[in-house]
Structures are given as structure tokens and as C-alpha cells.
Amino acid sequence: xxxxxxxxxxxxxxxxxxxxxxxxxxxxxxxxxxxxxxxxxxxxxxxxxxxxxxxxxxxxxxxxxxxxxxxxxxxxxxxxxxxxxxxxxxxxxxxxxxxxxxxxxxxxxxxxxxxxxxxxxxxxxxxxxxxxxxxxxxxxxxxxxxxxxxxxxxxxxxxxxxxxxxxxxxxxxxxxxxxxxxxxxxxxxxxxxxxxxxxxxxxxxxxxxxxxxxxxxxxxxxxxxxxxxxxxxxxxxxxxxxxxxxxxxxxxxxxxxxxxxxxxxxxxxxxxxxxxxxxxxxxxxxxxxxxxxxxxxxxxxxxxxxxxxxxxxxxxxxxxxxxxxxxxxxxxxxxxxxxxxxxxx
Amino acid sequence: xxxxxxxxxxxxxxxxxxxxxxxxxxxxxxxxxxxxxxxxxxxxxxxxxxxxxxxxxxxxxxxxxxxxxxxxxxxxxxxxxxxxxxxxxxxxxxxxxxxxxxxxxxxxxxxxxxxxxxxxxxxxxxxxxxxxxxxxxxxxxxxxxxxxxxxxxxxxxxxxxxxxxxxxxxxxxxxxxxxxxxxxxxxxxxxxxxxxxxxxxxxxxxxxxxxxxxxxxxxxxxxxxxxxxxxxxxxxxxxxxxxxxxxxxxxxxxxxxxxxx
Numbered sequence: 001x002x003x004x005x006x007x008x009x010x011x012x013x014x015x016x017x018x019x020x021x022x023x024x025x026x027x028x029x030x031x032x033x034x035x036x037x038x039x040x041x042x043x044x045x046x047x048x049x050x051x052x053x054x055x056x057x058x059x060x061x062x063x064x065x066x067x068x069x070x071x072x073x074x075x076x077x078x079x080x081x082x083x084x085x086x087x088x089x090x091x092x093x094x095x096x097x098x099x100x101x102x103x104x105x106x107x108x109x110x111x112x113x114x115x116x117x118x119x120x121x122x123x124x125x126x127x128x129x130x131x132x133x134x135x136x137x138x139x140x141x142x143x144x145x146x147x148x149x150x151x152x153x154x155x156x157x158x159x160x161x162x163x164x165x166x167x168x169x170x171x172x173x174x175x176x177x178x179x180x181x182x183x184x185x186x187x188x189x190x191x192x193x194x195x196x197x198x199x200x201x202x203x204x205x206x207x208x209x210x211x212x213x214x215x216x217x218x219x220x221x222x223x224x225x226x227x228x229x230x231x232x233x234x235x236x237x238x239x240x241x242x243x244x245x246x247x248x249x250x251x252x253x254x255x256x257x258x259x260x261x262x263x264x265x266x267x268x269x270x271x272x273x274x275x276x277x278x279x280x281x282x283x284x285x286x287x288x289x290x291x292x293x294x295x296x297x298x299x300x301x302x303x304x305x306x307x308x309x310x311x312x313x314x315x316x317x318x319x320x321x322x323x324x325x326x327x328x329x330x331x332x333x334x335x336x337x338x339x340x341x342x343x344x345x
Numbered sequence: 346x347x348x349x350x351x352x353x354x355x356x357x358x359x360x361x362x363x364x365x366x367x368x369x370x371x372x373x374x375x376x377x378x379x380x381x382x383x384x385x386x387x388x389x390x391x392x393x394x395x396x397x398x399x400x401x402x403x404x405x406x407x408x409x410x411x412x413x414x415x416x417x418x419x420x421x422x423x424x425x426x427x428x429x430x431x432x433x434x435x436x437x438x439x440x441x442x443x444x445x446x447x448x449x450x451x452x453x454x455x456x457x458x459x460x461x462x463x464x465x466x467x468x469x470x471x472x473x474x475x476x477x478x479x480x481x482x483x484x485x486x487x488x489x490x491x492x493x494x495x496x497x498x499x500x501x502x503x504x505x506x507x508x509x510x511x512x513x514x515x516x517x518x519x520x521x522x523x524x525x526x527x528x529x530x531x532x533x534x535x536x537x538x539x540x541x542x543x544x545x546x547x548x549x550x551x552x553x554x555x556x557x558x559x560x561x562x563x564x565x566x567x568x569x570x571x572x573x574x575x576x577x578x579x580x581x582x583x584x585x586x587x588x589x590x591x592x593x594x595x596x597x598x599x600x601x602x603x604x605x606x
Contacts, residue, residue, distance in 0.1 A: 049508045069511035076512045082505040086527045095523075096513030147513055 001025045002151060002183060007045060007055035014041045015207045018055075023200060025060065028177050028184045030194040030215065033204035034230065039187045042204070043153045046185070047076045059150055070099065075149035079156040081140040083128035089139050090124040096147040107146070114142045118172065134165040138172075145176065154186040158193060170196055191219070191231065203227050223345060225265050233267040233343070234303075234314040246344070249311050254285040254339045265345055272341035273315035275304060276334045277325060284336040288313075292331045295322075302327070306335050371585075378579040386579035395564040395580075396587055402476065402560060403544035406483035407537045410491040415533070418492045419521065422499035423507075436493070439486050448553025451482055455554075478555040483544035490543050491536040498532020499525060538592055545588055 002023040009016040016038050023029045033039050044050045046057060048069035057065045064072045083092050093115070097107050115121050118138040128136060137157065144152050157173070158166045174197055177184050188194060194201055194215045202212040211223045222228035228236050239246040241259040246252070246266050253266060274280065279287055293312060294305035301316045304327060313335055317327065327333070378386075386392055421433060439447060455472035456462045465472065472478040502525060510520040526533075548562040556563060561584045569577035 044508070047508070047512050049511070068516070069508070070514045070516050072512075074512060076509060078505050078509070080503075080505070082503060082509045084506060084510075084524060084528075095510070096515065099514030099516075099519075143509075143513070149512075 001058075001060060002029075002046070002185070003056075003058045004046070005056045007042075007057065008053040009038075009041055009045050009050055010053050011041055011050050014038050016041055016045065017207045019207075019209055021202060021209060021212065023183060023185065026181050026183055027199045028174075028197050029186070030198035030201040031185065031187045031204055032189055032191075032194060032201065032230070034189070037204045038207040039204055040155055041207075043076060043155055043185070043187060046151070047074050047153055048072050049076070073150040075144040075147065075152040077140050077144045077152065077154050077157060079160060081128075081136045083136060083140055083143070085128050087127075088124065089120065089126050089128070089131070092128065092139055093142045093146055095143060100147055110148070111142075111146055114146055117176070118142050133161050134169065137161065137165075137169055141172075141176065145180070145182070148180075149182060151183045151185055154184065156187050156189070158188065158190065166193075173197060191215075195219070203230060205230075221343060221345070222267070225267075225345075228265070228267045228343070228345070232269070234270045235268040235273070237266055237311065239264060239266045239344075241344070246342070250309055251288060251311065253342060255342045255344050256339050257344075259344050267343045267345070268313070268337055268341055270303065270314045270316045272337050273313055274336045275306065275315050275317055275325065275327070276336065277332075279334050280336050282336065283338070285339045286342070287334060287336040289332065289334055292327060292329055292333060295327070295329065306333060308335065374578055375582055375585065378575075378582055382579050383582060386583060391559070391564065392561075392580050392583065395559045395561045396584055398476070398479070398558055399545055399561040399584065400587065400591065402479045402483055403487070403541045405480045406487045406544040407491065407540045409480070409484045410488040410540050411533070411537060414488050414492045414536075415495065418495035418536075419499055419525065421492070422496045423504065436489050438489075440489050444486070444547065444549025445553050447485060448482060448550035451478075451485060451550070451554055455481070472554065474555045474557055476555075476558060479551055479558070479560060482550045482554050483547055486547050486550060487540035487544040491540040494536030494539055495529060495532050498529045498536070501532075502528045534595075538595060542588070542592070 002021070004019055004021040007016055007019040014036075019042060031039055031042065041050060045052055048064070048067060052065055055065070056063060059073065064074070084095065087095065093111065097111075115124070118141060120135065120138050120142060123131065123135055123139065128139070131139065137160075141157075154173075158169055161169060170193060173184070173186075177197075184197075186193075186197065198215045200212070201215045201218055203210050203218060205226055211218055211227050218227065219231050222231055222233060225236050237248045239248045239253070240263050241247075241255070241261065243258055244255055246255050246259075248266065255266065274284070279289075288308045290306040290308035290313070292304060293307040296303040296305070298316070301318055302322050304315050304317050304322075306313045306315065315335060317325075325333075417436075421429065421436075442450070452473065453459065454461050455465065455478070457466065462472070470477060472481055506524050506528070507520050510524045511517070515523065546562065548566065551560055552563055552566070559567065561580065565577050565580050565584065568580060
């Protein structure tokens with residue numbers, strides 16, 4: 001288990017302020033946050049690469065706060081992989097073996113196993129400068145895992161890869177994690193990565209952890225408007241609550257349960273809002289008439305902005321449906337969403 | 346930029362003037378002595394001795410700079426500390442101090458009136474008029490070039506490589522030897538060459554500390570003073586040729602193209 005208590009780091013412009021985290025042994029923890037939130041600084045603090053001002057870090061009960069990086073049993077893999085350019089792939093992977101009291105045979109077996117699993121057997125005599133992004137990634141993973149750290153820190157491991165490769169490596173990471181007792185701690189800002197890999201997640205902003213829990217929880221029940229915005233909740237509206245209804249700028253919206261405060265926010269994911277030309281006969285309790293105020297091309301989808309009184313709701317519509325419905329600026333439409341799609345906080 | 350740009354032509358003209366300015370005197374000097382004279386000079390034992398002395402004292406200065414300057418360059422490249430600018434300024438001092446002043450400064454420490462000078466003379470180390478003195482002076486003037494070259498070389502290496510090495514279990518020393526040092530090899534070499542080049546051309550400071558034994562620049566000066574331009578030219582030609590050849594060999598031997606890295 002990794003326990004971080006009240007961690008403070010001051011590093012030039014970056015500050016970590018009172019970071020508290022508990023990560024289960026052998027789990028796959030994902031840390032998300034916008035650029036400049038201090039994610040990499042947190043990783044480097046755990047690895048012992050930046051000085052810690054205040055606070056404590058323990059790994060499996062061992063206080064490592066002031067240990068040098070080489071005595072922590074914490075591996076790190078950077079976004080740019082940081083392979084040693086002057087060493088061959090094989091020498092890169094075996095770099096750390098001489099510092100651990102490994103059984104030579106076991107280390108050899110582990111090397112062969114990883115090389116096989118990662119499919120890099122044909123690269124062993126090459127230099128990093130001649131490898132592709134995906135290959136570099138695999139070599140860096142092998143190098144970090146062969147020394148069997150207690151924790152491996154992965155700094156946006158997939159962000160530099162092509163979409164096709166990402167899927168492969170994501171599955172590979174999942175498998176590597178499943179087959180080892182190593183705790184994985186990964187930084188990312190891709191939600192699909194987090195959803196497929198993580199057993200536990202946290203959102204970080206401005207040097208502090210703003211929410212922890214399962215990814216699904218964070219995704220569906222953001223604790224603050226920042227988290228809601230960050231996880232892609234587009235319709236975040238201030239509201240006054242009265243029983244199971246919320247008043248948003250004159251509109252009355254049915255909410256799933258009573259809220260403990262009289263004021264707060266509601267949010268609705270754009271994919272949960274249905275657009276139609278006429279009121280729908282369905283179980284959707286919330287339905288309002290509005291006018292299309294904007295259409296934004298999002299690749300496969302259109303993001304439709306519908307003005308209802310003074311509010312604007314954002315919804316996603318496939319390009320095909322947009323043509324079928326003849327959606328255009330100024331058109332009168334109906335928006336509908338289920339009570340259960342309304343998130344209250 | 347098109348070919349008709351006047352600025353381009355001004356630039357090219359200036360470049361030609363600059364190149365002529367550098368090359369003309371050198372070519373003139375190199376071609377002035379006849380082959381017979383060059384051959385004759387090579388038989389002069391004093392000339393051979395002085396060129397050899399120049400080479401090995403400069404090499405010794407580079408060696409000392411390597412041993413002392415490498416950790417210093419690492420420290421300056423990687424660590425942030427209060428007074429770092431001051432330290433960098435101090436290292437650059439030998440570059441800006443007039444050369445005879447360097448000689449006089451060294452003598453004021455190495456002389457009998459200073460405790461260090463006394464201590465050294467008790468140990469039997471003589472600086473004034475000795476090879477030790479020459480090496481001391483050459484290290485003083487050459488080391489800043491080595492430290493600065495290596496410092497920028499190390500700065501260009503991503504600290505992440507060192508971080509990864511540490512996280513893989515390598516202590517700081519081992520990380521330096523296995524990661525930083527091999528990657529900085531090129532800068533080390535360039536630093537050594539620059540330090541050597543600077544040392545081999547030193548005259549003003551050496552002549553104050555040690556007129557004898559004579560290094561090549563002092564010998565050339567003596568020949569010029571005593572016998573005139575014609576007699577100093579052949580020695581100068583040999584010194585230049587030897588230096589160029591040495592540096593060329595060093596570069597060819599140690600910089601074998603770009604590796605796969």
C-alpha cells in the first residue's frame with residue numbers, strides 16, 4: 001500500500017499542497033488532471049527525485065520520504081521513455097539488474113519472459129535512436145519491470161503514441177499488471193485509458209487532490225464543478241433545490257433524489273440529452289422546447305447548442321441524425337433527458 | 346533569401362574579408378620558410394625540446410582540468426545553489442585577466458613570501474622556472490574552457506535519464522559513470538581540445554613564471570628578439586603544424602561519426 005500524508009513540495013512554479021492519497025497494494029491507480037496540475041511533480045516526489053518540504057510517503061509500511069531514489073523500490077517511466085541512447089536495447093533493459101540482489105537465474109528468466117511478452121526479442125541489439133514510438137515504449141516498460149519494483153510510476157505512457165498503438169499498449173499494460181504484484185501508478189488525461197485500466201483514480205488540480213474514488217464514481221458523480229468540467233460534463237448549471245426538483249434559471253428540472261443543500265449545481269452529460277422535433281412520448285421526465293443556437297463540428301458528431309430561455313444546453317447528435325432531423329440554426333426543437341441523467345452536487 | 350538581396354552580398358563580402366584577414370598572414374607565414382630551412386630547424390634540438398615541452402605541459406594541464414573540472418562542471422550543470430553565478434564568474438576570471446597578470450598572480454602565491462610557497466618549497470616543489478610552474482600556469486588559463494564546454498554538454502543531457510537510472514537502483518556515482526559520463530563524452534573531448542589549444546598558445550603568463558625551460562612560444566619569441574623574423578618563422582611553422590596534426594588525429598580517433606544514438 002502507498003500512503004501519502006499531507007505532502008508539500010515547492011519546486012519553482014509548482015507547489016503540491018497537502019496531498020493525501022492511499023493506494024491499495026497491487027492496484028492500478030490512475031491520476032488525472034489538467035496540464036500544470038502538478039502530476040509529474042507528485043510522481044517525482046514519490047520516486048524521490050524532488051525534495052519534499054513536509055509530509056510523509058510510506059510504501060508497504062516503510063517510510064521512504066527521505067530515502068534516496070535508488071533505495072525506494074519505486075520505478076519511473078517518463079512520457080518520452082528516457083531510454084539510454086548510448087546503450088543497446090538489451091543493455092537498457094538489464095541496466096538496473098546489477099543493483100538488486102537478484103538470483104541471477106531468476107533475473108534471466110524474468111528478462112526472457114518480459115522480452116517475450118512485450119515482443120521485443122528482435123530489437124535487443126538495436127540502439128534506441130532506431131526504434132519507433134511503440135518499440136521505445138515496450139523497451140522502457142521492460143527496463144522498469146525487470147527489476148521488480150514495489151511500485152511503478154507511469155507518466156502519460158500512451159500520450160505520445162498513435163491511436164492504433166495505444167490500444168495495443170493499453171491491453172499490454174493491463175496484462176502486465178494482472179500478472180505481477182507491482183502497484184501501477186499512472187498519470188493520464190485520457191478517460192478511456194482510465195476506464196479500462198484503473199482500479200482506483202484521483203483528480204488533481206493546482207497542486208492538490210480534488211477527488212478520489214473509482215473512475216466510474218468520479219465520472220458519474222463529480223464532487224465539484226471543476227471535476228465535472230474536467231471529466232467532460234458540459235452542462236453544468238447553478239441550481240436551487242426544492243425536494244426532488246431543481247430550479248435552474250426559471251426551468252424546473254426533476255432530480256433523482258433530495259439534495260442536502262438548498263443551492264448547488266446540476267450537470268447533465270451531453271450524450272444523455274436527446275433532441276427531437278416534437279415532444280417525445282417516453283419516460284423522460286424532463287423535456288423543454290428550445291431553439292438551436294449553435295452547431296459545432298466534433299468529427300463524428302455535432303455538438304448542438306440549444307437555447308431554452310436564458311440557458312444553453314449542449315447535446316451530441318450523430319451527423320446522420322442531424323441530416324435526418326434537418327437540424328439547422330434557429331430551428332425549433334425539443335430536448336429531453338431522464339431524471340437519472342441529472343447529476344446533483 | 347533570393348540571390349539579388351543586397352544584404353546577402355554585403356554578408357558574403359564581409360565573410361570574404363574576415364576569412365582573408367585570418368588566412369593571409371597564416372598562409373604567408375607558413376609559405377615563407379623554404380623546405381631546406383624547415384628541415385634545418387628540425388635538426389635543432391632546442392626546437393624539438395621546446396615543441397615537445399609545449400605539447401606535454403598542455404596535455405598535463407588538460408589532464409588536471411579533466412580530473413578537477415569534471416565534477417565541478419557536473420555540479421554547475423545540475424545543481425541550483427546560492428552563489429552559483431559567483432562561482433561561474435570566478436571560473437571565467439582566468440579568461441579575462443591579462444596574461445602577464447596571471448603569471449604575476451601565480452608567483453605571488455608560489456613565492457617564498459607566501460605560506461603556500463614556503464610549504465611547497467619545503468616539499469621540494471619549485472614553481473618559478475620549472476615544468477611544474479609551466480603546468481600550473483597552463484592549467485590556470487585552460488581549465489575554464491574545459492569546465493564551460495563540459496557544463497553546457499551536461500546541461501544538454503536530459504536529467505530524466507539520470508532520474509531513471511537512480512530509480513533503477515543506481516546510486517549517484519554509478520549513474521554519473523554509466524549514464525552522464527558516456528553521454529557527455531563528446532563535450533569532454535571538445536573541452537579537452539579547447540583547454541589544450543588554449544594552453545599550447547599561452548605565452549604572456551608562462552614567460553613571467555618560467556622563461557626556462559622554454560616552451561615553443563617562448564622560444565619563438567626569443568628567436569624573433571635575437572635573430573629576427575626569418576629565424577622565428579620556421580619554428581612557428583613547426584609548432585602550428587604539430588598542433589594541427591595532433592588535434593586532427595585526436596578528433597579523428599575519438600569522434601567516429603554519429604552513433605546510432
